[in-house]
Amino acid sequence: MTKISLQFFAVFVLWCSNSLYACAGATLYARLGGNAGVASICNTLIDRVATDPILGRSFKDSKLSRIKHLLAEQICELSGGPCRYSGDSMKEVHAGHQISEAEFFQMVDMLRQVLKEYHTDLGTINQLLKLLAPMKRDIVEHRTRVVK
């Protein structure tokens, strides 16, 4: 019995992850693969950005396990999952790192790539990015232009 229901579940998950319409009722969190899915996405993304020649500088000497955990918590909460983000505000987290707009967009691209690799459909990807987009103003540091 358990075996049968597991098989059904597996079929459902596969079907679900491949079609947005099939699972229109499922939360974004579920479509990202729930707890395990969100954790894998965050682990892969952070490992990749931390070793990236451009983005890596902001992660130097940092405890990656903590970043992965907090990012997963944040995405879980944002996407309707049963978590509460326990970290600092985006402004506090990124203050002083002088993150440029180009770096921000590069990280977005890398997240998009990771999501594609996890076979996330385009609708789900866009829905998540739309939730993350407003954070740009707290992450990118706008240096005051010196007028001569």
Place this chain on the structure above:
Amino acid sequence: MKYRREQLCATLILLGVQLVDVALASRVTLNVKTSDGKVGEDAVVVFNPIGTSYPSQRASASAIVDQIHKRFVPKVSVVRAGTTINFPNSDQIRHQVYSFSPAKIFTLKLYAGSTQTGIVFDKPGLVVLGCNIHDSMVAYLVVVDSPYFAKISASESTSLDLPAGRYRMRVWHPDLKTSVPPTEIVVDTSSNKEISLKLDLLSAPETVVEFPE
């Protein structure tokens, strides 16, 4: 006029007490080396008088452990119990200082440009400081119950004035291979004293030895 004479009298007595104090103290030079002959930088040496009392701690004593380029500066500090430590954070990014050491358990969030009240370390013992955000940051705070202590510097010879008497001497270093047993030393006023110590250190020890009780 009478008042002035009393005042002068009091000053002279105070001066006398201080002179006696200095006269009965001996300059002790600490010659601490590693087994390969280098100066035992950051070694901590603490002297506890045996059978005599010592001056009490100033209530306002404070020291700084800063955060500079994702490092604690200084890496090793030795302070008396009751000292307030301030963590100013000279970095432009945030840090999160923590300790799980029994002598003081705390977490302190530090943001760039915001001032934090210091933390009072009221119990003697070794406090290992880390940063929740940056793994490689580590610092050691040796909180002691005696006014007589020194930290070995690489750039200059280390010495301190000890009143004549018997002391229990404790030695510690973050890279010690095994803990150094406390020893008893005698300070007399007949001559200056030199204490030579050789420490067996590891380049990156897995565990830090406790500061001796």
